[in-house]
Amino acid sequence: MSKFELIKYPAPVLRKPTETIKEIDAELIQTADEMLTLMYEKNGVGLAGPQAGISKRIAVIDLREDHHPVYVLINPRVVKREGAVETEEGCLSLPEIFTDVKRAERVKVEYIDREGETRSIEAEGLFARALQHEIDHLNGVLFIDRIGETRRRLLAAQLRALTEEFEGKNGKHAH
Numbered sequence: 001m002s003k004f005e006l007i008k009y010p011a012p013v014l015r016k017p018t019e020t021i022k023e024i025d026a027e028l029i030q031t032a033d034e035m036l037t038l039m040y041e042k043n044g045v046g047l048a049g050p051q052a053g054i055s056k057r058i059a060v061i062d063l064r065e066d067h068h069p070v071y072v073l074i075n076p077r078v079v080k081r082e083g084a085v086e087t088e089e090g091c092l093s094l095p096e097i098f099t100d101v102k103r104a105e106r107v108k109v110e111y112i113d114r115e116g117e118t119r120s121i122e123a124e125g126l127f128a129r130a131l132q133h134e135i136d137h138l139n140g141v142l143f144i145d146r147i148g149e150t151r152r153r154l155l156a157a158q159l160r161a162l163t164e165e166f167e168g169k170n171g172k173h174a175h
Helices: 026-041 125-138 149-170
Strands: 046-048 058-062 070-082 085-091 094-103 106-112 118-124
Touching: 026 046, 026 058, 026 070, 046 125, 058 125, 070 118, 070 125, 085 125, 094 125, 094 149, 106 125, 118 125
Parallel strands: none
Antiparallel strands: 046 058, 058 070, 070 106, 085 094, 106 118
């Protein structure tokens, strides 16, 4: 079981841009492994630091079903985008909320791997979408920020329910 708990909307850590990681050490690698464990426990394909309550630029992605390796992405950034495609997306931090989101069809991402090597990957399809989704998290952006007003209105009741659940657990009242 992961030592981290999945952070859900509207927790403030999900809205805060993360800190750049300056040193890759045993503690960071342990954090990455814990994040992978949490992601598997929740049946996800990707998880970003803020979703585990960590405000650092780290994300993990596992699309092995699509013949990809497991990725630990440290300080990832999209350096190139091509095309546009709209596909349904969901997020572990916004349970049971799914909507179509427009994203680049292909991306090139630069990152540092768990060995401290600078790498770049070119991705398309689900892998490109997962990369963009997780990097958005590192910038304090959620997939619901990338949808139009009409779709957001359709999700309003679900978002309100998540907010009420969050406030109930954290003893806060709506403002």
